[in-house]
Amino acid sequence: MDWKQLWEILSAADNVPIIAMIPLLAFYMYLAWKQAHANDVLIEQLAGDAALAKTHHRKAWPFKPGWAKEVHVWPFLLRVEFLAAIIVTIILMIWSITLNAPLEEPANPNLTMNPAKAPWYFLGLQEMLVYFDPWIAGVVMPTLIIVGLMVIPYIDTNPLGAGYYTWKQRKFAIGTFLFGFIILWVSMIFIGTFIRGPGWQWFWPGQTWDHNRLIYEVNKDLPDIFGITSNWGKGIFGAAVVGGFFAFGGLLVHAFFRRHNAKDYKRMSLLQYSIMMTFFLTMIALPIKILLRLLFHIKYVWITPWFNV
Amino acid sequence: MKTKNSIALWSLTASLGLFLLAGCGKKEEQPAATPVASAPAAAPATPIDPATAASISGTVKFEGEAPKAAKIDMSQDPACKGTNIAENVMASGGHLGNVFVYVKEGLGSRTFDVPKDAITLDQSGCKYHPHVLGVVANQTIKIVNSDQTTHNIHPTPKDNREWNESQPPSAAPLEKTFAREEIMLPVKCNQHPWMRMFVNVTKSPFFAVTGTDGKFEIKGLPPGDYTIAFIHEKLGEQDVKVTLVAKDTKTVDATFKP
Amino acid sequence: MPEKPIPENDPVVSKSLAPHYLISMVILMATFFWAMWDEDFGQRPWKAFQHEWKDRYSTFLKNARSQSGDAQKEVESSPDYQKLKQDYEAASQNATPRIKEINEKLHDLSAQILAVQTVFTDRRAYVNALTYSIETETSASSKQSKLKDLASYKQEKTSVTMPDGKKQDFDFDHLEETYNDLKNERTQLSAELGDLIKPVNEKKQLMDSYLSDHMVNLTPSQLTNLQNGVDAWTPKIRQINVNEHTADLVREDSANIVDRCESCHMGIREPVKLTAASMSAKGKKPDEYARAFTSHPEPDLLKIHDPDKFGCAPCHQGNGRATTSVAKAHGNYEHWLWPLFSPGNYESGCQICHSADMVVVSNDIGWTLTEGKDLFRQRGCMGCHRYEGYDKEPEDLLSIAQQIKQLDQEKRDNFKQAGDLMKQADKAENNDEANRLNDRAVALKVTNSKLDLRIVQLDRSTKSLLQDTKKVGPNLKDIRLKLNKNWIPVWLKKPSDFRATTKMPNFRLNDDQIKAISAFLWQSALLDPLPKRNPGNAAHGKELFESRGCLACHSIGEGDQLQGGTFAANLTRVGEKDNYDYLVRWVHNARERTRPYCPLEKKDIGPEDYKKKGLPYVFDLDHSKCPNDGHELQVQNMTVMPSLRLSSEDAQDVASYLVTLKKQQPSSYPDAPFMDDPNLKAEGKKWVRHFGCAGCHEISGLEDEGRIGTELTTEGSKPIERLDFALLTEVAARGGSEPITDPDDRSRLPEGPAQKPWYDQKGFFEHKLAEPNIWDKGKEKIETEKLRMPNLHLSREQVRALTTFLLGSQENPLPPNYQYRPLDYRRDVQEGWWIVKKYNCMGCHQLIPGQKTSLMAMARYQDAQEQLPPKLLTEGSRVDPEWLLRFLKNPALNDKDNNRNGVRSYLQVRMPTFSFSENELGKLVRFFQALSRQPFPYIPEEVPVLTTKETEMARSLFSSTAAPCLKCHATGDPAHDRFATAPNFLQARGRLKPDWMERWIIDPQAIAPGTSMPSGLFKRQNGHWVFSGPTPASFQGYDKDQTKLLVDYILQLTPEEQRRVSAAMGRSSASTGSSPTGAKSSGNAGRGAP
Secondary structure, rough: OOHHHHHHHHHOOOHHHHHHHHHHHHHHHHHHHHHHHHHHHHHHHHHHHHHHHHOOOOOOOOOOOOOOOOOOOHHHHHHHHHHHHHHHHHHHHHHHHHHHHOOOOOOOOOOOOOOOOOOOHHHHHHHHHOOOOOOHHHHHHHHHHHHHHHHHHHHHOOOOOOOOOOOOHHHHHHHHHHHHHHHHHHHHHHHHHHEEEEHHHHHHOOOOOOOOOOOOOOOHHHHHHOOOOOOOOHHHHHHHHHHHHHHHHHHHHHHHHHHHHHHHHHHHHHHHHHHHHHHHHHHHHHEEEHHHHHHOOOOOOOEEOOOOO | OHHHHHHHHHHHHHHHHHHHOOOOOOOOOOOOOOOOOOOOOOOOOOOOOOOOOOEEEEEEEEEEOOOOEOOOOOOOOOOOOOOOOOOOOOEOOOOOOOOOOEEEEEOOOOOOOOOOOOEEEEEEOOOEEEEEEEEOOOOOOOEOOOOOOOOOEEEOOOOOOOOOOOOOOOOOEEEEEOOOOOOEEEEEOOOOOOEEEEEEEOOOEEEOOOOOEEEEEEEEEEOOEEEEEEOOOOEEEEEEEEEEEEOOOEOOOOOEEE | OOOOOOOOOOEEEOOHHHHHHHHHHHHHHHHHHHHHHHHHOOOOHHHHHHHHHHHHHHHHHHHHHOOOOOOOHHHOHHHHHHHHHHHHHHHHHHHHHHHHHHHHHHHHHHHHHHHHHHHHHHHHHHHHHHHHOOOOOOOHHHHHHHHHHHHHHHHHHHHEOOOOEEEEEOOHHHHHHHHHHHHHHHHHHHHHHHHHHHHHHHHHHHHHHHHHHHOOOHHHHHHHHHHHHHHHHOOOOOOOOOOOOOOOOOOOOOOOOOOHHOOOOOOOOOOOOOOHHOOOOOOOOHHHHHOOOOOOOOHHHHHHHHHHHHOOOOHHHHOOOOOOOOHHHOOOOOOOOOOOOOHOOOOHHHHHHHOOOOOOOOOOOOOHHHHHHHHHHHHHHHHHOOOOOOOOOHHOOOOOOHHHHHHHHHHHHHHHHHHHHHHHHHOOHHHHHHHHHHHHHHHHHHHHHHHHHHHHHHHHHHHHHHHHOOOOOOOOHHHHHEEOOOHHHHHHHHHHHHOOOOOOOOOOOOOOHHHHHHHHHHHHOOOOOOOOOOOHHHHHHHHHHHHHHHHHHEOOOHEEEEEEOOOOOEEOOOOOOEOOOHHHHHOOOOEEEEEEEEEEOOEEHHHHHHHHHOOOOOOEEOOOOOOOOOOOOOOEOOOOEEEEOOHHHHHHHHHHHHOOOOOOOOHOOOOHHHHHHHHHHHHHHHHHHHOHHHHHHEOOOOOOOOOOOOOOOHHHOOHHHOOOHHHHHHHHHHHHOOOOOHHHOOOOOOOOOOOOOOHHHHHHHHHHOOOOOOHHHHOOOOOOHHHOOOOOOOHHHHHHHHHHHHHHHHOOOOOHHOOOOOHHHHHHHHHHHHHHHOOOHHOOOOOOOOOOOOOOOHHHHOOOHOOOOOOOOHHHEEEHHHHHHHHHOOOOOOOOOOOOOOOOOOOOOOOOOOOOHHHHHHHHHHHHHHHOOOOOOOOOOOOOOOOOHHHHHHHHHHHOOOOOOOHHHHHOEEEHHHHOOOOHHHHHOEEEEEHHHHHHHHHHHHHHHOOOEEOOOOEOOOOOEEEEOOOHHHOOOOOOHHHHHHHHHHHOOOOHHHHHHHOOOOOOHHHEEEHHHHHHHHHOOOOOOO
16 A cells, blocks of 8 residues: 555645545535435425415425515625635635645656646546547537536426425436536546556556556457457447447436436426437446446447547 | 645744744844854963973884995085985984984874974085974974085975975075974985985974984973874884873883884 | 424524624634735745844854954054055145145135026026027028127126125126136146045055955955945845846847845855855854855856856756745756756766866866766776767768768869860850850869868878777787687676776676677687797886886776776786787787778778788888778777887886786686687677677677667756666655665765665666666566666766766757857867877876876885976976977887987886877877967077177076086986986977976976976076076176076087086086996986985
């Protein structure tokens, strides 16, 4: 166990944010869950008690009869926000005093650093380069993410759960978000920061980042495994596999959705639904590809002259 | 990484320090007094109480067959009419001359005044008189040429500055000093290759040169433990340890073999 | 989670946030102040240094002042100073009354001037304005009227109140007049005042300058000025910005230096000597501050490299701009590529600019860097590693061949073009055209003949270069003739076992490799027979060996017995390996080659080739053309070992002595039959090539092998990632336990076993040099992939030296106008040192005051220093370059009898014949001239012919008992020369420069310290040099320099004259009797009583 190595990575000024992010994430998950749970209890209670539901509108726990139905933003919200602002300022100031910008030597085009890492917030994307070709990982995926985030308001037809924590009322939305954020974003950044060493090789935390390390690892393309050689063949095969994934995956998700999320399903138009499906499946596809790569050393599934998946 | 953390830590503590001792005072320590530019001034000579002063005397013997003094061929310079005998081993009747005897150790940090009176080194008959000379550092040596020929005096020291000056007959005497301690410092005359003598520069005035009878005496030593060194240009050095109490007169002998 | 009781009132509304606000505001303010503090001090640690500096430095100055005060009193008490003082006082007293008077006058005057001025200037202004309007007036009439106005205005009177209260009336002209008169008077008076004060001030200056001249340290007043400077100092960044005045910071020629080092190192340029001890708190160890405040240890270097131009970082490296922490400023953090050179390697900085100087500073003694340069050369590093400037003859040969090709081409083109031109000329319309064309044709022809001559020149330099090409190791083509066959494998096993101080490094060969290599070498060597030599007289050989100067380069004896030079091999066991016959040839003339080598055909030319052409089998520097194709041959052994011009008998004697030097019998070496096994040859050749043996040795078949190592010219600026620490990378980066385990190799590490991280260039070089195969540690490699660099068994100091050298070997970041690329005499000096070091001239001669030669240390010279080779401190100004050229060609200065010293016949030690090439002869002569800044070429001055009277006088002086020149100087008469310890006067003409001679006889000790020639022969008497002894009567009324007279006389001395004089001196006549002693002492003349 190479503690020095570990400490050097953890204490790197560049990594402070991601280090801070992990406990914060845990904490807010807990907080959110706690509140959501409380609210869900309350919501049931209200549903059960019509009179109370009439008098009481505040969908936040706890409550007591006689409390104001609603409170003013000023001062009751702003004073809290301002406090928060102050605390954040303090943190930022201390941070900026104690840690100088991690500047390095003048860039030398003949001698690139190894490992050469992006800023922490892009490490997720950089990590994706391992699993997809640059065009997909660097252009398509980010675009999809942004577009996906943009369409959410249009495909989210669920009127409930706005302005208060809840789980019961928005299982699907929250679940999907957590999946995307934690699995596809945070964990990827985590890997890129702590796991990837010289030569972008996989080092477990506490393993020495040895620049001379040599490992034997061959990644094959899925078509090769099936002994498909011709380019056309590869293209068609890959298309089929991917298409297959979308078809079968689509059916599965559809079945699941209709059973457990009937309300939303009903509310949704075909367009909304299909868009949702596409993005959802693409999102699912990501970890699947990653697992294929990491566990079964499969490089690409779909190989075309223009892009590889 | 390290440096960044250290900076962080350091300036954190520093800030604390700022709050605690705001406007802290100056350092109480005074910077060193001795600028290296100036050499340490010599301490005043410690007075030696003549009442307690002790003295050493003795004889230097020469064991074995006294070598026959080699003859020098002075013919190359008619002006040289000296006794034509080399002086490097002067042993007669078992006594050894031209041995330099001095207090090598035991005087500690004592310093001594430089004798005012100059010591004369005479060149006559194309020989140096004396052949072995002792001086205190910085004591003036007066070099006289009583020959009717030119000599040049050429000391070849190890720790002093080398020089080489000619002295025509009946020229004014040269006055020279040697600043640093050096034993058996050879002096020669390039024009008369046989002309050689040795100057011994010591810190203390406690030295002597044995005469042909091998006798020497050192007076006025304060009580203490000393190492007495006997040095001969050819036969090398011998050290003897003696302890002197007040007023005693010890006899220290040495014996050289060829 | 536990259900909390629900409060009565809605917390969102009722709960007070005051405490939260309070606390966070407090913290916010705290952080704010912290930020302030950090901005002011945290990020500016140098401020602390400057405060500390003010305290300590003022204390230092206080003490210094008190001491220098005493010193000043001492000086002031000296009569000279007193006299100056009196002069000054007298002068000032004389001057004062008049000065007083004038000052009063001036005072009144200025009052009057003031009075007049106010009125005058006002009126003048009006007049000028009016005049202008007249000038610009167009209509004549109004011009007229205005002119009238002007005249009338000038007539108007105004009254001026003089200082004494009187009123006076002036019209304009009168007023102007008065005003000017007053002013003139004032100027006159002030001029007079100046004249009065001047002499007084001069006297004062005399006093002050006397004071400062006669005080070792600074005077109190100077110190006070320093103190004022310190008091006035307010903390600020002290920066050297070289580009301050250049508009654009990235100009081509801008060094882009911004160094703030002096913000902490305040004492660096102070005019007093500050040491860590003197700057540290009393009774305390020197702390960080004390170390920072020391003054620069080598102020002279700063004089040459003005910090205001060069800054600090160009020499010392480190991050000159950084001010936030010591580590940052010194560049000791991972992202700064040029960290400060560590104390052991300071001199690396010099190498960056002075890579072309073998001797970095003119009075350089014991410089680490210089030692590094020498080592790199003497240990044959450049045999494997290219390094700009080292061993460059082969490259030059190539480039010259190229040039010749080009010139040939050019010639052909010119010839053709000339032809065309002439044809055109013949058909030209008119004569002018024809002539023009013909002229051009002619011009081209002339050009061609120039080219021809240029080519001839190039051919000659080719010859020179072939002659200059040397190898560090011996010629292995000769091993069959030279070596004890069975000794070779033993030697290859580990050379240092046989000869501890050898240059031959240890290649870590395994037994198979050794077998193969020795077999190949043995079988590829030449077979020509050597003439059988009769055994000589070993005893005499020993005497010769010790007296002729062999030990200037070679050493003998082992351990503390070792004496002699380290430049060449230690011969303690040479008897075990060498054949007698070969040794004889070698000692007689090491350059004598078995077979000439033709670089073009790449083969050794033998008698058969000569026979084919019907030529005699003769090859030497005069017969160096290849019989087959007439190209230059390599006719000498590529060794720097010169010929001592020993007679062949002497050579036999020396050789016979050498073969007696052995610890065991040559026959005792185990028999090595595999040496003749032909199957091993190919294998052997492979390994020989693999290990790059041909880099240092001549090996047949491998003459043109390239270098096998990396180029090191800019190794120091290699990024650390490019230096392969292999498996030790992490160890080095973390300063883990020292990987070198072998105790010997460990002891080579300058800093000892690693304590702190050593993942940097320094660490790499030091470890590599200490144990060259260290990076193979833990690696699994096949033989051919293992690191090849051999172990040079260097000492700790040598490793340090070489590391210093390599660290400094960087691409020079400075613009050309900063780099040291002299084109004047300094260039000659640069080039000269390369040759001086190449042939180890400094083994015998002292070229730098204080430099020790190998001979000086030897016992035999302790009592006979006049027997040492001459010191060459002023050679350039001493001898005529023409002569020097002749002498260097053949130091015997005699074609018939070579077995002698040309100049100092009385010396046992021999100036050998190096058979320098034309190229090197030229460089050497220019070098010596340049060292003493002599004009080149040298035009000898006319020596006036002496009148008989003058000759008479000169002779009487020359032979007077008071100046017995001939006592020591040789005359050529053997009886006399027995005691000679100085050259013959007859050689002065054509050799010595008269003005040097004069300087020499006045004070030889100042030119060659420790020479037998005494000083004080002449003294200065009313503006002339006169003999200090009793001058002969004839000199009555002679008022010229007697030194000059003597010099002229010596320059005109004829053998007869000399004989007459020496006879007259009645010398050596008597001595004929005592020949036995004489004969004996002739060996060691002047060695004192026999």
